Amino acid sequence: MRTAIKLAYRNLIGAGLRTWLNVIVLSFSFVVIIWMKGILVGWDHQAKNDMIRWEIGGGQYWHKAYDPFDQFTLAEAHAALPAAFQTEIENGNLVPVLIAQGTIYPEGRMQSILIKGIDPGQNLLALPTQKLDTTPDAIPAIIGENMARTNKLKIGDRTTLRWRDAHGTFDASEICITAIFSTNVPTVDVAQVWIPLENMRSMLLMPGEATLLTIRNPETIRSGPGDWKLMTVNDLVADLEAMIKTKSVGQSIFYTILLLLALLAVFDTQVLSIFRRQKEIGTYVALGYTQREVVWLFTIEGAMHAVLAAVLAAAYGLPFLIWQARTGWKLPIETGDYGFAIAQTLYPVYSAGLVISTTLIVMLATAVVSYWPSRRIAKMNPTEALRGKLQ
Amino acid sequence: MEHPPIIQIEHLTKSFPMGKASFTALTGISLNFGKGEFAGFIGPSGSGKTTLLNIIGSLDVPTSGEVLVLGNSIGGLTARQAARLRKENLGFIFQSYNLLAVHTVFENVEFPLLLLNYAASERRRMVMDALEWVGLTDKIKSKPPQLSGGECQRVAIARAMVKKPSLVLADEPTANLDAANSHNILQTMVKLNRELNTTFLFATHDDKVIGYLRRKVYLLDGKIDKDEVFPN
Structure with a gap:
């Protein structure tokens, strides 16, 4: 396992620009998902707090x-x-x-x-x-x-x-x-x-x-x-929660599309890799890997895009998310006529659960789209692969 | 035979399906190779020499007959057992080097040791020894695209030899090299064969290689045509 991680890391870093393009797109997904979910959580907190202060008290x-x-x-x-x-x-x-x-x-x-x-x-x-x-x-x-x-x-x-x-x-x-x-x-x-x-x-x-x-x-x-x-307070904020849930579904569609685009890039890279790197696959087998271990290696390599993306997202995303939490996001249109409790400026709230769950979801999805095309390696004839013959 | 046998081949036949028919690449091959031999399969394209090398290297399996390599019956090995045999006991040298392009020379040579879980300090020592044998200690940070063909093949030899395997299988190792580089490579292999007593098996039709072999097994249409042994 440690060897596969080391090799996957070397392969990824060695692949240069191709890796970084995928990583950058994937890192956008991390930051946007966390930011958008943070906005919703922040809105939820702010709206409930305002409703309690102005209208519903403790029930x-x-x-x-x-x-x-x-x-x-x-x-x-x-x-x-x-x-x-x-x-x-x-x-x-x-x-x-x-x-x-x-x-x-x-x-x-x-x-x-x-x-x-x-x-x-x-x-x-x-x-x-x-x-x-x-x-x-x-x-x-x-x-x-x-x-x-x-x-x-x-x-x-x-x-x-x-x-x-x-x-x-x-x-x-x-x-x-x-x-x-x-x-x-x-x-x-x-x-x-x-x-x-x-x-x-x-x-x-x-x-x-x-x-x-x-x-x-x-x-x-x-x-x-x-x-x-x-x-109770829960009864009184039920409509607000239902509306935020509806908004959440709408936003989910947006960032699901973004995530799918990023995953498509990883999938595409994996498919191309398996065609382009047949000799390399054959070499791994000749040097002592089983084909299943090569599948595992390629899967780790693909999934590692998400690890690098998480690191990159932390590098530029953390300052952005912290800045947003402090200054808030000013809605571009007047919110007074919305008919529901929403401030003109929303302050995102990020929880450890939000960050961890987003990271896990993106990593798991990346691992799945990396594994999917890599399964083909298990069916390859290693002697043909060694010659780089398309199979 | 003066060497203890490490490869025993009995009545080996290998066929490949071709549509509804099949093509027989090897027929009735019976051979033994001992420890420390410097031998080669010689023949024109299509004579079955690479197929034979692949079966000995446990990358392929016989259709019938028995192939024993270091006591392992190739036809009966699971994928995991075959991989273990290759990992621990076999070294491969290919015509087109098959180096990992994004890895440095050091990392390429280190690769078999990573699979064998050697400690980092031990790996470093062994890699530097192997690069010393092939005269490439000054290129450890270079990547294959930055090397000449001769240098790439020397890296491939170092990679094959770094774990000091019992058997090295070389498939047309000089096909992409000029005469000077070919002789240089072959002299390196002869030296390693003598110093480490590693068995070398070649598949070749290159006269330069043939000149160095101490045993020449000629193949023609998948059958042994001639088996000649020369004194050291």
Whole structure:
């Protein structure tokens, strides 16, 4: 084995440019696969972290009728908070949110929105709700940058807000934008206006009610009482994970094509080698190798492309990957309209598992495409091979 | 016979399939060779001399008959046993040298020792000894494409001799060399034959080689035509 590795190494290095071309292409595969997977892992981490900070905390209790994908459920998705929650709410460990449909009229245009009522004193979520305590002559409201941009709203702007109360009666009042926050989580930003919870309850005639409650500490999670159902963090990020998985499949296709191109180059080299190096194969047999050992030698030689590629990839790829992890990858298009949690700049995250699994996959694939054509050597007639006669 | 036999051939026949028919390259060959012989198979192209050499070298097997090389029946060896026989006891010299082009002279000569798992220091000593025999110690870092034909063949001889095999098989070793280089190579082989008592078997139709042989086995159409032994 050691002899075969030594010989394979000498043969590869001796082959010069042909070897290095294959190695360079293969090293691209290493770096691109690790980088792309790192981006996805980084996005996954960032998106979950942002969702936890801005929206879902350590989990949520939802009113049993609440369906975030069906706004018509909002008319029913509210109830008085059970006594069991009161202490936790007072301690700030549960943050109730009341949600209703509404309409605003910025610059005279009608815009359907969700009105979300939240306690201005909460500190569980990153929303700047303390700014909801500031305006005496209108309902104070905070909105996200995306909402502000699409509706041309800025701090201090006033606009009319219309809603229907618990009895179905339309009512309206003026809101004043007291803060605009920047977030990567569109589900707290796009088409949403946050106002103080008590204002909202009195506007809707729903005293003491909420649509959902956000939990601070996931370790205190227990089944929700009565009309309230528990949604764990895993439940709440399931859609995001499914979407990242879909993206991951799309990216896999890209780097599989790249890897296949690199493997094709190795395969091609192996096939050519077996035709061009028949005399050499015969010589190995004459000097004491069995044909199976020559197959093994050629397989190691092919697979060693991946070893050299890993070394080369480490040489130029490591600085690149480290630089990317520090500076991130700025997406070339605006991400605010994507509809899912994604930052404008993604920071790749590389784990030892990612690097090891990528290296193993590339090495195994290279070994397979090296072995495949090399099997032909076992069927060669060594006396014909010695004369370099094509077989 | 003054030498103990290391090759015993009895009624050897070798046929090759040619479509539905077959071509018989060797018929009824019976020969013995002893240790330290400097002998050759002589004959025109197609007489069967290379085929005979290949069978003795365990690169091919007899169709019928018995070939014993150093006590090993060639027809009965597994691929692994045949490889071991070649690795440990046989050296090959080819018409077109068959050196490994991307390896240096040193690495080419070292190759058989790598297969035999010699330690690095031992390998170095043995390679330098072998290159000393053929006068190429100044070329250890050269690669075959940088050498002349004569130098390449001397590297091939060093590679064949480095492990001090019992038997060296040389197939037309001077076919690609000029007269001066041929004599130089042959004198080197004669010297090694005498100093190391290695048996040399040639396949040749080159008069220069024939002149050095102490035993000449003439083949014609796959049969022994004449077997002449000359005194030292």
